[in-house]
Amino acid sequence: MTKNVEREPNETVPDFRLPGTEGDEIREYQLSSYTDKGAVVLVFYPFDFSPVCTEVLCNFRDAEFLTFTENVDVFGVSLDSCYAHQRFIEEYDLPFPLLSDTRGRITDQYGLAYDEWEHHEGVPKRALLTIDESRSVRYKWVTEDAYESPGMDALHQTVLSLEEVDS
Structure with a gap:
């Protein structure tokens, strides 16, 4: 198993490619x-359809500051397959892609995997990362408690500061 490496704010994260879906293909x-076009918010979460994960991703769906912010893309990342993601997106009308890190490589590389959580190894911790155009972490929130939901205020302030830089 890959060793977890914590990514700190202002640290550059590695590029990655993952399969994903916005619901159709x-x-x-x-x-x-x-x-290359702007900032990215990565929302790492344990599982599609779990109660807290559903609530957190629906909060992102409903966050107007993300909807009306140009050049900020949101992506959910979990170990679930794209087929589970398609159903999850359809059921909750999620307007952003969900990416499948089925082997946990990115979760491990970003230092965001539980050793074990509810008898599942390598499940992503609940975490938010805002990554700017230079792939530097501008905001990071991570919790050891998968039942804890992130507050949106600090993320909102980070997104506003990115908009100011672009202006």
Whole structure:
């Protein structure tokens, strides 16, 4: 198993490619394709359809500051397959892609995997990372408690600061 490496704010994260879906087709997503155009918010979460994960992703769906912010893309990342993601997106009308890190490589590389959580090894911790155009971490929130939901205020402030830089 890959050793977890914590990514700190202002640290540059590696590029990655993962399969994902926005609900219809399955395709490959590459981080740098989006950071080249602006910022990315990565929402790591344990499982599609779990109660807290559903609530957190629906909060992102409903966050108007993300909807009306140009050049900021949101991606959910879990170990679930794209087929589970398609159903999850359809059921909850999620307007952003969900990426499948089925082997946990990115979760491990970003230092965000539980050793074990509810008898599942390598499940992503609940975490948010905002990554800017240079692939530097501008905001990071991570919890050891998968039942804890992130607050949106600090993320909102980070997104506003990215908009100011772009202006």
